[in-house]
Amino acid sequence: MRGLAPYQTGLWLAEYMDMRCQLCRIYRSTPQSQLLRHQAPSSLHNIVDAPPTRTALKKHSFLTNIVHQANSHLSSGLLCAHCHNDITWLPRPFEVDIAPSISLSIQASTYYEYPIRQSIRAFKHQEDMTKLPLLLHAIRQLPRPHGCHRNNSVIVAMPTTSQRLVKRGFDPVSILSAQLSKYWQIPLWQGIKRIDDTVSQQGLSRAERLSNLDNAFALIEKPPTKRLLLFDDVSTTGASLQALARAFISPTAIKSVTDSGHNSYQISAYVLAHGSKS
Numbered sequence: 305m306r307g308l309a310p311y312q313t314g315l316w317l318a319e320y321m322d323m324r325c326q327l328c329r330i331y332r333s334t335p336q337s338q339l340l341r342h343q344a345p346s347s348l349h350n351i352v353d354a355p356p357t358r359t360a361l362k363k364h365s366f367l368t369n370i371v372h373q374a375n376s377h378l379s380s381g382l383l384c385a386h387c388h389n390d391i392t393w394l395p396r397p398f399e400v401d402i403a404p405s406i407s408l409s410i411q412a413s414t415y416y417e418y419p420i421r422q423s424i425r426a427f428k429h430q431e432d433m434t435k436l437p438l439l440l441h442a443i444r445q446l447p448r449p450h451g452c453h454r455n456n457s458v459i460v461a462m463p464t465t466s467q468r469l470v471k472r473g474f475d476p477v478s479i480l481s482a483q484l485s486k487y488w489q490i491p492l493w494q495g496i497k498r499i500d501d502t503v504s505q506q507g508l509s510r511a512e513r514l515s516n517l518d519n520a521f522a523l524i525e526k527p528p529t530k531r532l533l534l535f536d537d538v539s540t541t542g543a544s545l546q547a548l549a550r551a552f553i554s555p556t557a558i559k560s561v562t563d564s565g566h567n568s569y570q571i572s573a574y575v576l577a578h579g580s581k582s
């Protein structure tokens with residue numbers, strides 16, 4: 305096998321790496337050549353200076369290296385700097401009470417407003433998968449909870465009813481939570497289900513939401529870890545996450561947490577977008 309043609313690598317990268325911003329679709333301001341040189345100076349030197357006698361093994365490791373760098377580049381950001389800076393990332397966490405003296409902290413990656421709002425709606429209601437990269441970019445802004453790893457934590461996605469799944473054909477929250485699980489390297493756990501077939505939370509008052517959600521979730525099995533990271537796509541009042549978290553807090557769990565601080569679940573919540581209460 306002969307050495308790579310001068311532009312072959314560049315063509316290959318241009319073909320397989322979408323260097324455009326997922327939002328404005330403009331090529332990122334840094335020229336690809338500079339970006340690549342900046343990212344992989346030694347590897348590029350190798351190909352530029354590589355004498356034709358280099359072994360196929362070395363070429364193979366070079367390509368493996370480039371693929372790895374391409375992947376890490378893709379995971380590091382899918383927006384141009386302008387679009388990234390244009391969105392307000394990480395609103396202050398807000399809290400809801402889940403038991404006397406126990407509150408649930410909810411961290412959103414951004415606000416539920418343009419362009420995230422439109423993307424979420426298109427993804428959820430029209431199954432527009434072209435919006436997924438932007439939503440992934442948002443999810444990746446969520447701070448990985450300190451001290452959490454695959455052996456001591458699980459992610460609990462907001463469960464959907466089977467009826468809703470059938471109606472919609474797919475479950476957006478489970479798709480997003482699977483991506484978060486992959487990014488954080490923390491497993492998903494699906495031991496809780498939704499038992500109500502109540503009407504959608506949309507358009508209900510806070511009181512109506514709360515009574516609608518009462519007893520909406522049921523544990524199928526005991527969670528395998530003490531740390532539970534709840535996830536939902538959009539949260540406005542936190543009512544759904546509050547109800548989900550409450551399902552893990554039994555009266556005995558509350559007693560034990562007030563008595564000794566042990567033998568209870570440590571629960572925090574994460575959402576893609578924080579909706580406005582207005």
Ligand SMILES: [Zn+2]
Nearest residue numbers: 325328384387
């Ligand atoms: Zn952009």
